[in-house]
Amino acid sequence: MIDLYYYTSPNARKALIALEELGLEYRVVWTDISAGDQFTDAYRDVNPNSKVPAIVDSDGPGGGPVRVFESGAVLLYLAEKTGRLMPADPRLRWEATSWVVWQVANHGPMAGQAAHFHSHAPKHGIVDEYATRRYVGEVERLYEVLDERLREREYLADELSMADVATYPWVRVAAGHGVDIARFPAVVAWVERLSARPAFRKRLDDPREDKARRNEYTREQFTTLFRATPPGDTPTTPQEAAR
Numbered sequence: 001m002i003d004l005y006y007y008t009s010p011n012a013r014k015a016l017i018a019l020e021e022l023g024l025e026y027r028v029v030w031t032d033i034s035a036g037d038q039f040t041d042a043y044r045d046v047n048p049n050s051k052v053p054a055i056v057d058s059d060g061p062g063g064g065p066v067r068v069f070e071s072g073a074v075l076l077y078l079a080e081k082t083g084r085l086m087p088a089d090p091r092l093r094w095e096a097t098s099w100v101v102w103q104v105a106n107h108g109p110m111a112g113q114a115a116h117f118h119s120h121a122p123k124h125g126i127v128d129e130y131a132t133r134r135y136v137g138e139v140e141r142l143y144e145v146l147d148e149r150l151r152e153r154e155y156l157a158d159e160l161s162m163a164d165v166a167t168y169p170w171v172r173v174a175a176g177h178g179v180d181i182a183r184f185p186a187v188v189a190w191v192e193r194l195s196a197r198p199a200f201r202k203r204l205d206d207p208r209e210d211k212a213r214r215n216e217y218t219r220e221q222f223t224t225l226f227r228a229t230p231p232g233d234t235p236t237t238p239q240e241a242a243r
């Protein structure tokens, strides 16, 4: 059995899609990152970096339990465990691995920062035009890279792979990071192709899915999640108080 430490977020959805696509048995452990569940000692044993997703597979290598954290590592672990969603051809496998790393090291972090300045911060009265331009601009460049890659092929590494699983959930929320994907026709066609697969459309039957997806955080939740108190408020996080 695989325990998936989850909250509705693009990074956690990667693991959910992979588990569904692979038909593996799993249990969702809701980890409310807006309430600080990620900072408990128990959760740090699962992910020392206090983020979702992470998994604990009770049937890990050698038959014992294993934890895996970082969405990219979770996807590579599940691919290795099942021998699926990674091309058998070594050249394509490294292509798929390169795109997984591209997503977790470039597209995800830049989209996350763009979303912060474009969507989250303004809801709390913080408008930073330079930061918004910097991150939205860089993430737009990344969509150009993605679009160019997908112009000549159906999937990032020619066949469906973890590279597509890693990238899709972030592209689905592109409007939130300030990007209109209609400008990238090959990306739009790829989204439609993947959206036809039930695993990619999976929604948990839990009211927290929609609540979390609306991303409307109270001031307290905002501070817990981003560890930066909105201007004018008294610093409350341990990190800020120590500065």
Ligand SMILES: N[C@@H](CCC(=O)N[C@@H](CS)C(=O)NCC(=O)O)C(=O)O
Binding pocket: 009, 010, 011, 012, 033, 038, 050, 051, 052, 053, 069, 070, 071, 072, 104, 108, 224, 225, 226
């Ligand atoms: N590089 C990590 C990033 C994970 C990440 O940033 N997760 C967010 C949700 S999308 C999170 O847990 N945030 C909670 C926090 O920052 O306290 C991965 O790919 O798994």
